[in-house]
Amino acid sequence: MGGFYNDILEWYDRHRRVLPWRAEAGKKPDSYHVWLSEIMLQQTVVAAVIPYFQKFVDKWPTIHDLADADPDALMAAWAGLGYYARARNLHKAAKMISDTYSGIFPDTEQALKKLPGIGDYTSAAIIAIAHDKPAVVIDGNVERVMSRFFVIESQMPAAKAEIRRYAVQIYDPAHNRRPGDLAQAIMDLGAGICTPQSPSCGNCPVQSRCRIILEAASPEEYPRKAIKKTKKQRRGYIYHIETEAGEVLLEKRAEKGLLGGMTGFPTSEWVTGSSYPDHPGWLEGLSPAPIKNVLIKHVFTHFELSMKACRLRVADKDSIRNLPATYIWRSKSAVIDRKNDFPTIFRKFVPFINS
DNA sequence: AAGGCGTGGTG
């Protein structure tokens, strides 16, 4: 393992990327920055995270500022980044760190994993990167690098146990003198060289030791994965409802579940299959009219959604009886001005509320 | 423990 360790760190020192949350070489990073970036980086590429990270640090420079943040402002700032449970958990964890830890991040994996949104990977990453202590940091990049370097034939996710056994050797504290750099080096290698498709093996610092190269196998076929299921289709309606005074109806979604805690345009239920659902009960007796040729399509991780757009003009707010308290009115100008407070699915509809 | 959970970078 010594050869791998030295080669990859030598490569890292030459190719180290400058990132907003990364300290200068040899300096200790801000734990708050490390944690915030790691949460944002969960299932999300670096390029997408950078502007959000900058915005959060500008708005909330310390963990205490984030703990004191207005929840709706925090969710609005996260809008567009996806996986909104991360934002809800971020705020909960910030309060816990600010209050019970006085703003000092715990330095054991066990304590970190008690914080919402921090699991096996993120706790190890914080130990290694923020505290520069040895930890077995395994993310998708590390899994890919290990599965190729050691030619692991078992299929994911079952292969995780075997991958971990190799990773434990790689991260062995007996030789790991630069825990933070080593973890980031392997992840950077996975993100930039040992990529999922068409990896640049010719530029790899450990190509001469990599078993998949030695065996002339196909790296892009590793890690072995199960065949993916096709996404199901769901259908529904999205509504532009506006008063004569120019107020637009919005819906604050439930805290749990899809788009939890986010505000968007009202929708019907979304039903699986090729048929469309009924309009929601609070629209009883009012007949929203189809907006010709406007279909909002959106792809989620586990289904594809098509929503037919409908419009309803009402005299005033009282025109809709039995409207649940989770629905709110906002001026059309504010809706357009604050477009980016919406998740992407609802941003797509904003251009259509002007006619 | 398998499935829910978003979005945009990438080739």
Add this chain to the structure above:
DNA sequence: TCACCAAGCCT
């Protein structure tokens, strides 16, 4: 253009 899938966590 479009399929793939990412620095995972939670239940």
